Amino acid sequence: MSHDPAYNFAYLDENTKRMIRRALLKAVAIPGHQVPFGAREMPLPYGWGTGGIQVTAAVLGPRDVLKVIDQGADDTTNAVSIRRFFNRVAGVGTTTRTAEATVIQTRHRIPEQALTEAQILVYQVPMPEPLFRLEPRLAETRRMHALADYGLMHVKLYEDIARHGHISTAYSYPVMVGGRYLMSPSPIPAFDNPKMHRMPALQLFGAGREKRIYAVPPYTEVRSLDFEDHPFRPHRADAHCALCGSRSSYLDEVVTDDRGGRMFVCSDTDYCETRQASRQEDAA
Amino acid sequence: MMRPGFTDPVLDAQSCFRAVLEAMSRPGRVQRLAAPLQPPAPLAPATAAVLLTLVDAETPLWLDAGDEAAEWVRFHCGCPIATTPAEAAFVLATGTPPDIAALPQGTDEAPEAGATLVWQAAALEAGQGWRLSGPGIEHEHRLRVGGAPEGFRAAWAAQRGRYPRGVDIILCAGEAIAALPRTTRIEEG
Numbered sequence: 001m002s003h004d005p006a007y008n009f010a011y012l013d014e015n016t017k018r019m020i021r022r023a024l025l026k027a028v029a030i031p032g033h034q035v036p037f038g039a040r041e042m043p044l045p046y047g048w049g050t051g052g053i054q055v056t057a058a059v060l061g062p063r064d065v066l067k068v069i070d071q072g073a074d075d076t077t078n079a080v081s082i083r084r085f086f087n088r089v090a091g092v093g094t095t096t097r098t099a100e101a102t103v104i105q106t107r108h109r110i111p112e113q114a115l116t117e118a119q120i121l122v123y124q125v126p127m128p129e130p131l132f133r134l135e136p137r138l139a140e141t142r143r144m145h146a147l148a149d150y151g152l153m154h155v156k157l158y159e160d161i162a163r164h165g166h167i168s169t170a171y172s173y174p175v176m177v178g179g180r181y182l183m184s185p186s187p188i189p190a191f192d193n194p195k196m197h198r199m200p201a202l203q204l205f206g207a208g209r210e211k212r213i214y215a216v217p218p219y220t221e222v223r224s225l226d227f228e229d230h231p232f233r234p235h236r237a238d239a240h241c242a243l244c245g246s247r248s249s250y251l252d253e254v255v256t257d258d259r260g261g262r263m264f265v266c267s268d269t270d271y272c273e274t275r276q277a278s279r280q281e282d283a284a
Numbered sequence: 285m286m287r288p289g290f291t292d293p294v295l296d297a298q299s300c301f302r303a304v305l306e307a308m309s310r311p312g313r314v315q316r317l318a319a320p321l322q323p324p325a326p327l328a329p330a331t332a333a334v335l336l337t338l339v340d341a342e343t344p345l346w347l348d349a350g351d352e353a354a355e356w357v358r359f360h361c362g363c364p365i366a367t368t369p370a371e372a373a374f375v376l377a378t379g380t381p382p383d384i385a386a387l388p389q390g391t392d393e394a395p396e397a398g399a400t401l402v403w404q405a406a407a408l409e410a411g412q413g414w415r416l417s418g419p420g421i422e423h424e425h426r427l428r429v430g431g432a433p434e435g436f437r438a439a440w441a442a443q444r445g446r447y448p449r450g451v452d453i454i455l456c457a458g459e460a461i462a463a464l465p466r467t468t469r470i471e472e473g
Binding site: 008009010014015017018019021022023024025026027028029030031033035036058059060061062117142143145146147178180181198200202217218219220221 | 293294295297298299301302304305308309310337338340342343391392393394395396398400419420421422447448452465466467
C-alpha cells in the first residue's frame, strides 16, 4: 500500500515531526512530566484527537499496523475517520484486532486484552493538567509539579469522601507516575487505571489544543491516588455483557426503549466480537 | 566532497527515531539501525543517523568530532554550532564525554530543557556489564559501554539528586544504539 503522494508521509512535515520526536524522547525520559510542544493545525478540529494524531504521525512507519478506538469501539466516527486518514496519508495497514496492531491510538479506553512490548498505545488527551479544576493558573500548576506539591489533590479526594462517603471520581482519576509526577490518565474510566501500572507497552499522550506531550515508559509504576483507609477501587457496572457474557470487561449501558429498558454491553468492541466468535465456534 | 545523508530522509529518519524511542523506553536494550550511512570520520553510522533524525535549526549542537564532521552535520541538519557544551541542546561526544554536570540540566519547572548527550562509545553490548534498573526495565537490564570514563558512574549517581533536572544519554557504537534516560539507576556488574 502506498500513501497519497500529495502529502508528506504521515501528513506532517519533517521539521514538525522532529520537534514532536524530541518532545517524545524527553517525555519518556521524565515519566509523567508534561512537555510543551508546538501543536499544529490538523485537518480536523481540536477535541477530535489532534494531539494523539500528531503523536501517531511522528511515530508511525510504513510497516506499522494501526488500530484506532474511540471509547473502546473501532466503528465510531472518530475512530473510522482517523484510521482512514492514516491509511491515506501514510499508507499503513489498519486493523480492529488488538493483538495485530503495533500502534493503537485511543480515546478514553485501554483495550481489555493485555498489551505487549511490541505495541505503542497513543492516548488522545483533552486536558493534560490533572490540577486544572483545582488551580486554573498554569504558571501555578507548573510550580506545583516542580515542587511535587500535590496536597491540593489529596484535599479534593478527602472532601469527596467527607461528602459522599467515597471518592466520586469515575474517570480521569489522577495517578502518580514513578512516585514523582501527578498525571492525568486522560478521561479513561478509573476501571482502566490499574492496566497502566507496569504495562509492557509504551504509553504516549498527546494533547493538541493544550500543546502538551507526556509519556509512561514500559514497566513504570502508576498508582491511583488514594488513602490507606479508603483504598482505590475501580468501578464497574454490576452486570454481564448482553452480547458475549463477559463479567470482567468494562460495560456501557445502552437504553433500548422509552419504558426503562436497558442492556449492558462491552465497551471494547474487538474484545466482545472475539468472545462472541469463539462462543459460536464452541457451539458449532 | 560532501558525503550524503539519508538515502530516504523521511523513512530513514522514521526508522531511526523508532530505534531511539525504543532504546529510551527500554534503557540498556541495544537496537540495530538498518539505514546504511557513510558519514565522515570519526562519526559512526548510528551517531550520524541519530543527528540527522533529531538535530535541526532549533537545536544548538556542540561536538568534539573535528571540522569535517562539523561541516557535514551543519550541512545536513542546518543546526547552529554551540561554542561550549553548556549552551547546547545536543552534545556530541566521540571522545571522552564531557562532565554531565557541566551540561544544561533544565529547571524544576522545565526539566525537558536538560541536554541530550549523544555519546559515541567504543562498543555496546547488552547482557553484561552494568546492571540497570528503573522505568522501562522489568527486572534488570545489563549493558556494557566500551570506554566509559572512570568517574562516569559517580557523576550519574550524583545526577539522581537533581531529578527531575538532568541529562539524557543516547549511546551509539557502529550501527548499535542504546540509551540512558535520567531515571535509570546504574550499578556495577
